[in-house]
Amino acid sequence: PIRAKGTTNEIVTLISDHNTVVEFEPDVATNFLVPAEYATIEEAIVAAHPAVDNIIVAPGIHYVISPDGIDFQGKSITLMSTDPDDPDIIAKTIIDAAGTRYYPRRAFHFNSGEDANTIIMGLTIRNGFMTGPLGAAGTYMLTPVPYEPMPDGDTPPPRAQRGADAVGDSYGGGILCENRSSPTIMNCVITDCTVTGAWGGDGAQGLSGEFSYIHPSDLTNVLTTNDGQWGGHGGAGIGRGYGGAISCRSGSCPIIKNCTIKDNKARGGCGGTGGDGGFPDGGDDSEGGYGGTAIGDGIGGGIYCDGESTPIITNCIFSNNIASTGLPGDGGLSNIYVYQNPLIAAQLAGYAGYPIPFGGIAGGAAYFADNTDPNFTDCTFIGNKAHEAYMDYDYTIYSYYSHRVFQEGVYVNTFGGALYAEPNSTVTLTNCDFTENLGGAVLVESDCIVDFNDCLFKDNQSTNRLSYYGYPYGYYPYSYYPYSYYPYSYYPYSYYPFSYYPYSYYPYSYMYGYPYYDPYGPGFPAIDAGGGAVYIGADCNGVNLRNCEFQGNSAYYDGGAIDVESDANVVHCLFGGNTAGNNGGAIDGSFQDSNDPNIMTTLTFNFESCSFAGNKASQGIDGWGGALCLMDFVGTFTDCHFTDNTAKNGGGLYMLDGTVTVNGSNISRNRATGASGIDTISIPPSYFGVIEPIDMGLGIDIGGGLA
Numbered sequence: 001p002i003r004a005k006g007t008t009n010e011i012v013t014l015i016s017d018h019n020t021v022v023e024f025e026p027d028v029a030t031n032f033l034v035p036a037e038y039a040t041i042e043e044a045i046v047a048a049h050p051a052v053d054n055i056i057v058a059p060g061i062h063y064v065i066s067p068d069g070i071d072f073q074g075k076s077i078t079l080m081s082t083d084p085d086d087p088d089i090i091a092k093t094i095i096d097a098a099g100t101r102y103y104p105r106r107a108f109h110f111n112s113g114e115d116a117n118t119i120i121m122g123l124t125i126r127n128g129f130m131t132g133p134l135g136a137a138g139t140y141m142l143t144p145v146p147y148e149p150m151p152d153g154d155t156p157p158p159r160a161q162r163g164a165d166a167v168g169d170s171y172g173g174g175i176l177c178e179n180r181s182s183p184t185i186m187n188c189v190i191t192d193c194t195v196t197g198a199w200g201g202d203g204a205q206g207l208s209g210e211f212s213y214i215h216p217s218d219l220t221n222v223l224t225t226n227d228g229q230w231g232g233h234g235g236a237g238i239g240r241g242y243g244g245a246i247s248c249r250s251g252s253c254p255i256i257k258n259c260t261i262k263d264n265k266a267r268g269g270c271g272g273t274g275g276d277g278g279f280p281d282g283g284d285d286s287e288g289g290y291g292g293t294a295i296g297d298g299i300g301g302g303i304y305c306d307g308e309s310t311p312i313i314t315n316c317i318f319s320n321n322i323a324s325t326g327l328p329g330d331g332g333l334s335n336i337y338v339y340q341n342p343l344i345a346a347q348l349a350g351y352a353g354y355p356i357p358f359g360g361i362a363g364g365a366a367y368f369a370d371n372t373d374p375n376f377t378d379c380t381f382i383g384n385k386a387h388e389a390y391m392d393y394d395y396t397i398y399s400y401y402s403h404r405v406f407q408e409g410v411y412v413n414t415f416g417g418a419l420y421a422e423p424n425s426t427v428t429l430t431n432c433d434f435t436e437n438l439g440g441a442v443l444v445e446s447d448c449i450v451d452f453n454d455c456l457f458k459d460n461q462s463t464n465r466l467s468y469y470g471y472p473y474g475y476y477p478y479s480y481y482p483y484s485y486y487p488y489s490y491y492p493y494s495y496y497p498f499s500y501y502p503y504s505y506y507p508y509s510y511m512y513g514y515p516y517y518d519p520y521g522p523g524f525p526a527i528d529a530g531g532g533a534v535y536i537g538a539d540c541n542g543v544n545l546r547n548c549e550f551q552g553n554s555a556y557y558d559g560g561a562i563d564v565e566s567d568a569n570v571v572h573c574l575f576g577g578n579t580a581g582n583n584g585g586a587i588d589g590s591f592q593d594s595n596d597p598n599i600m601t602t603l604t605f606n607f608e609s610c611s612f613a614g615n616k617a618s619q620g621i622d623g624w625g626g627a628l629c630l631m632d633f634v635g636t637f638t639d640c641h642f643t644d645n646t647a648k649n650g651g652g653l654y655m656l657d658g659t660v661t662v663n664g665s666n667i668s669r670n671r672a673t674g675a676s677g678i679d680t681i682s683i684p685p686s687y688f689g690v691i692e693p694i695d696m697g698l699g700i701d702i703g704g705g706l707a
Contacts (some may be wrong), residue, residue, distance in 0.1 A: 029053050034062065041070055041079065041095070051076040057123065058082060059092040067105045069097070069128075069176065072183070074112030077119075084122020084187045091124055091189070097174070099129030101199055101270070106130050107174050110181035116255055118183040128174035128193035132239040135166035135272060135292075138204030138232040142214040142222065150230050152284065155215040157225045163201025163235035163272035163292060170195050170239070171304070172247030173264060180251040182311075189260045190245045196326055197239025197269035200292035203232030203332060206278035227283035231275030231332035231350060234292030239269040240358070241296075242367075243304030244321060251308040261302045261365070262319040268296025268361070271329035271353035279335045288332025288350035297360045298323040300367030300420075301384065307369040307422075315378040318365035318418065323386045324408075325361065328353030355390060362386050363420035364439060370422040377430045381418040386439035388412045413463045415529070416443035423447045423537070429455050434533065436460065440555070443529075446537035446565075455548045457533035462555040530555040530588060531563035532578065538591060540566035547572045550586065554579040558629070559588035560615060567604040575612045575627065583622055583654070584629035585615030585645060591632055602658075605635040616646045618673050623648025625655075626670055633658035640665040648673055 014020075029052045036058065038044040042065050044055045055077060064070055072079075081093035099105035106128040108120065138144070138161035149156035174193035177183065206229035212222050244264035248254060271292025278286050301321035305311060331350025364384035368374040389408035417439030421427045426449040427442075433456045434441040440462035444450055529535050532553035536543055543566050550561035550573070557563070560578035564587065575586035582588075591601050612627035626645030635658060642652040643666070651670035 031056055034058065035060075040065060042066065045070070045072060045075065045077070045079075048075055048077050050074075051117070053077045055079045056082060057093055059089060061094045061096050064095065064097045064105055064107055066109075067103070069106040069109035070095075071109050072112070072114055072118050074114055076115065076117035079120050079123070081122035086122075090122050090187060093122065094124045094126060096126055097128040097193070099127060099173075099194075101129070101131060102134075104129055104131045104134075104170075106172055106176060107193075108176070109172075110175070110177045110183050110252070110254075111179045112181060113179060114181045114183045116182060116184045120183065120185050120188060122187045124189040124191070125174055126190075126192045128172075128245075130170045130173050130194070130241075131196045132168035132170040132198035132237070132241070132269065133166045134199050135164035135201030135235040135237065137201040137272070138163050138275060140204060140207065142212060143216060143219070144204075144232070147216050148233075150227065150286075152225065152227060155217060155223060157211075157213045157215075157223070157227065157229065159230035159289065160204035160206045160232035160275045160278075162233040162289070163203050165236045165238065165292075166198035166200050166269070167238040168198040169242065170197060171242045171249060173241070173243065173266070174245045176243075176247050176249070177252035177254050177309075178249040182253045182255070184255040184257075185246075185259060186255070187258045189262070191260075191263050193245050194265045194267065195241035195244050195247070196237070196267040196298070197241050197296040198237045199270045200235030200237040200272035200329065202272040202329070203234050203275035203289035205275045206231045206286050206289075206332075206335075208279040209281035209283050211278070225283060226281040228278040228280040228286030228335045230286045231277050231289035233289040233350070234272030234274045234329035234353060236293040236295060236353075237269030237271050237326055238295040240360075241266045241268065241298045241326075242300055244298070244301045244323075246303045246311075247300070248303070248305045248309035248311055250306065252311075253309055254311045256311050256316060257314045258316065260317045260319070261321065262317070264302055264321045266298035266301045266304070266323045268294060268298055268324075268326035268355070268357060270294045270326040273329040274332035274350035276333040277335040286335045288334050290350040291329030291331045291353035293353045294326030294328040294355045295358070296326055297358045298325065299360065300363045301386070302365040303367070304363070305366075305368045305372050305374075307371045310368075310373045310375065313376050313379060316376075316380075318379065318381045318384055320383045320385075321365045322384070323361050323364050323367070323414075325355035325357050325388050325390075328355050328391070352391065355388065357388050361388055361414045362416045362439075362443070364417045364437065365419060367416070367420045368422060368425055371424045372421070373426040373428070374419065374421050375426075375428045376419075376432050378432070380433045380435075381437055381441065382433075382435045384418045384437045386414045386417050386420070388414060413439040413461070415439055415535070417441060417460065419443070421445060421448060425449075427451070429453070431455065434458070434460055438463070440531050440535055441533045441553075443531070443535045444537060444540065446539050448537070448540045450536055450540055450543040450545075452534075452545045452548055454546070457548070457550045457553055457561065459552045460533045461553070462530055462532045462535070462557070464556045529563060530557035530559040530580065530582070530584075532560050532580075534562045534564075535559070536562070536564040536566055536568070538565040543568040545570045545573055549574045550576070550578055552577045554581075556581040558583045560585045560617070562587045564589050565591050565603075569606045570610055571606075571608045573610045575610070576614050578615045579619075580617040581619050583617055583624040585617035585626045585647060586612050587628050588625070589628070589630045589633060601632055603630075603633045605630060605633055607636065607640050608638045609640065611641045611643075612645055612652070613641075613643045614645065618646050618648050623673075624650055625653055626651045627653060629654045630658060631656045635660045636663070637661070637665045638663045642667045643669050645670045646673065
C-alpha cells in the first residue's frame with residue numbers, strides 16, 4: 001500500500017488489470033511538545049509538517065537561539081501554551097529573547113509570506129532588544145586612529161582608541177513581520193522589548209603605566225610613558241528604531257487580537273561608553289573618555305507599520321510604551337581615588353554623551369506611515385508617551401569612589417503619544433479608550449479620512465514643545481561642542497556639557513561619511529499644533545466623530561481636546577473639563593493660512609447633540625472660546641449645550657469670520673473672566689454674518705457666553 005500525508009504527488013504504473021482501493025485519512029494535527037519532546041521551539045518548528053501541526057510549550061522560560069528571532073519558515077502551524085485562554089498560564093509561559101546591546105536578539109521573525117494560519121497564541125514575549133549596526137570598540141594600538149594626544153610634552157602619548165561611529169536603522173524589537181508575512185498573534189503579552197538605531201562602539205580602556213606608543217611624527221620610534229593612559233571616547237550612534245514590540249514592513253498585515261503590549265521602547269541611535277583611565281606608574285593621573293553622542297529618533301514604541309502594511313488590531317491593551325531619543329554613552333572612570341570627597345573623582349571622569357534627535361519622534365504606542373489604514377477596535381491606550389529625553393546626572397557611589405552617569409531627567413513631549421498617522425491614511429477607531437497619554441493621544445496628518453466611534457479620551461496631554469533650553473521640540477540643533485564640531489573634535493580641557501552655542505553646530509555633519517543615510521524623514525506639523533486628545537491636519541476629506549467622550553484633556557497650545565484644521569462632523573459627543581493654554585478649551589477649529597489662493601481656507605463644521613461643560617481657555621493672552629474657538633468657517637449647531645465654560649474672551653464660544661446656524665441649542669452660565677453675558681461692545685459689521693469682536697489689547701476680556 002501507498003500511504004501519504006500532506007500534499008504529495010504519487011505515480012503508480014499498472015501493467016495489468018488490478019483492483020485499487022484509495023483510502024483518504026483526515027489531515028490530523030500532530031502535537032509537538034516543548035521541552036518534553038523537543039528541547040527548543042526552533043527544533044520543533046523544523047520537525048513540524050508544513051501545515052496544521054501544533055507546537056505546545058510548557059510553562060517556564062524558553063530562550064531564543066537565533067539573533068534574528070524564531071523563524072516559522074513559512075509553515076502554517078500554531079505555537080501555543082498549554083492553555084492559551086488562561087492568564088496565569090500565559091504569564092508563566094515565557095519566550096525570552098534575552099537581547100542586549102552587545103548581543104541583540106528579537107523573539108520572532110516572519111519573512112516567508114506566512115498568512116493568518118500561522119499562529120502564536122497564549123505566550124508572554126519579553127526582552128527582545130534589536131539595534132542598528134554596532135560600532136567597533138576601541139582596541140589597543142601603538143598609534144591609535146585618530147591619534148588624540150594627552151597633555152604631555154612635545155610628543156604626547158595618545159589617549160586610548162575611540163569607539164567607531166555607527167549609522168543605520170533597526171526594526172522590530174520583539175517581532176518583525178516583513179515580505180508580506182501576516183501571521184495571527186493572539187492572547188499574548190509582549191513586554192520589555194526595545195529597538196534602537198545604530199549603537200556607537202565603546203572607547204578602549206586606558207593602559208596603566210608604563211605603556212608604549214608610537215607618535216605620528218616619528219613612526220620608527222617606540223616611546224614609553226609612566227602616565228596612566230586616558231580612556232578612549234565612545235563612538236556616536238546614528239539612526240532610527242522602528243517598532244519596539246512589533247514592526248510590520250513590505251505589505252505585512254498581521255492579525256493582532258486580545259494582546260497586551262506594554263513597557264516597550266523605540267529609540268534613536270545610541271552612544272558608546274567612554275573607556276576608563278589607566279593607572280600611572282609614578283606619572284600623571286588619567287581621565288575617562290567621553291560617552292558617545294546618541295543621534296536619531298525612536299518611532300512607534302509599541303508598533304510601527306510602513307506604507308504598505310496595515311495590521312488588524314482588536315481588543316488589545318497598549319500600556320506605557322515609549323518613543324524617544326537614543327541613550328548617550330556614559331563617560332569613563334578617572335583613575336583618581338579621592339577618599340575624602342569622591343564627588344571630585346566623579347568630576348574628573350569623562351562626560352556623558354548627548355542625545356540629538358532628528359525631529360521625528362512620534363507614536364508612543366503605534367506609528368503608521370503614509371497610505372496605511374490604522375484600524376483599532378475595542379483597544380485601550382494608557383500611559384503611552386512620545387518624547388525627547390535630555391540629560392540629568394546621577395552619582396553611583398562605590399565603596400571609595402563616585403561616578404557621574406547620565407540619566408534621563410528632562411522630557412520634551414513631541415506628537416502622537418498613543419497613535420501617529422502619516423498623510424493619506426484612513427484612521428478608524430471603534431470603542432477605544434485613550435487615557436493619560438503624553439504628547440497628545442492621537443495625531444492625524446493631512447489628507448486622511450478620520451472615523452472615530454464610541455471612543456473615550458481622558459486626561460491626555462499635549463504639553464509645551466519648547467526645550468529646557470528654549471529650542472523647538474527640545475532639539476539642540478546648532479551646538480554640541482564649543483564653537484565648532486567635527487565627529488572627532490573633543491575638547492578635553494575646555495569642554496563643558498552645558499556650553500551649547502547657537503548656530504555653530506549642525507548635527508548632520510555626521511552624515512558626511514554616510515551619504516546614503518537620510519536624517520530628515522517625515523516632517524511634523526507646526527510646533528504649536530495643539531489637541532490634548534486629538535490633532536487633525538488640513539484637507540482631511542471626511543472627519544466624523546460620533547458618540548465620543550472627551551474628559552479632562554489639556555493642551556499647552558490650542559484645543560484642549562481637539563485641534564482640527566479640516567471640515568468636521570461631530571455627533572453625540574461630550575466635552576467636559578478640557579483645558580487649552582491658548583484658544584478653544586474643548587475644540588479649536590481653524591485653517592493655517594498657507595498664503596496660497598488655490599487652497600481652501602473656509603472650514604465647515606457640523607455639531608449635533610453635543611454637550612460642552614466646564615471647559616476652559618483662560619490662561620493665555622488670547623484665551624478665546626472656553627468651549628469652542630472657530631475661525632474662517634461655516635458652522636451648524638443642532639441641539640447642542642454649552643454650560644459653565646470659561647475663557648478670557650467668549651466664555652462659551654468664540655467665532656471669527658464665519659456663518660453660523662444655531663437650532664435648538666442652549667448657551668448658559670458661561671463666563672468670560674472679567675465680563676458676563678453676550679458682549680456687543682466694539683463690534684463692527686461682518687461679511688460672514690457672525691459678530692466679529694475686536695481684541696482691544698493684551699488680555700482684554702469680552703463675551704461671557706458668545707464672542
